[in-house]
Amino acid sequence: MILARVLGNVVASQKNKRYDAARIMLVQPVNPDGSPRGVQMLALDSVDSGEGDLVIVVQEGWSASTAATGEPGAAIDSAIIGVVDYVEVFQ
Amino acid sequence: MQLARVVGNVVATIKNSTLTGRKLMVIQVLNGDLQPVGKPLVAIDSVGAGTGELVFWCRGKEASFPFEGSEVPTDCTIIGIVDSPQHVKNIGVLQP
Numbered sequence A: 001m002i003l004a005r006v007l008g009n010v011v012a013s014q015k016n017k018r019y020d021a022a023r024i025m026l027v028q029p030v031n032p033d034g035s036p037r038g039v040q041m042l043a044l045d046s047v048d049s050g051e052g053d054l055v056i057v058v059q060e061g062w063s064a065s066t067a068a069t070g071e072p073g074a075a076i077d078s079a080i081i082g083v084v085d086y087v088e089v090f091q
Numbered sequence B: 001m002q003l004a005r006v007v008g009n010v011v012a013t014i015k016n017s018t019l020t021g022r023k024l025m026v027i028q029v030l031n032g033d034l035q036p037v038g039k040p041l042v043a044i045d046s047v048g049a050g051t052g053e054l055v056f057w058c059r060g061k062e063a064s065f066p067f068e069g070s071e072v073p074t075d076c077t078i079i080g081i082v083d084s085p086q087h088v089k090n091i092g093v094l095q096p
Helices: A061-069 B061-067
Strands: A002-010 A024-029 A041-045 A054-058 A079-083 B002-010 B024-030 B041-045 B054-059 B076-081
Touching (some): A002 A041, A024 A054, A041 A061, A054 A061, A061 B061, B002 B041, B024 B054, B024 B076
Parallel strands (some): A041 A079, B041 B076
Antiparallel strands (some): A002 A024, A024 A041, A054 A079, B002 B024, B054 B076
C-alpha cells in the first residue's frame, strides 16, 4: 500500500460496467512526511474519502476490486481503503 | 489507473488470435494537470475510445478482465472515457 493525498475526482459516463457505482478519485502519492512523489493517479474510493484527505491506496487488483465493488475480477488496479488520521515515523 | 490521451492507433495483421477485432490504441499518460508524463504506451480499447479523447486505463493482470471469456494478453486497457477536461477535478498538491 502507499500513502496518497486526494486531489479531486474524475467523471466518466462511458466506462467499464463494474465502475457504475464507483467514485473515481484523483490522488497524488506522497511520502510519509507528506511531500509528493511520482505521478498523480486514479483510485476507486471505498471509504468515502474527500478532497485533501491523506489516504491509504492498495495497488493490487484482487484487493482493489474486492474493496471497491465487493467482488474480485474487475478491471481495477487501485483503491482507497483507508483515511489516515496521522503518520508516525521514528528514525 | 491513470489518465491518458489517445494519440493514435496501431494496426497489426499478425497477432495473437484473441486480439482479433480489438482496437489497439497509442496512449500518452497524463498527470492530474493533464500534462504528458512518460512515454506513450499501446493499450487495448474496451469502451470505444477514439483518437484525441481523454481516457483512463488500467494496468497489470486486471487489464484483461473487461474481455471476460477470452484470455486477452494485455497489461494496459482503456476502461473509461472522461466526459471532458473540466470533469477532472484537481485541487492541486497541498504542501505538508
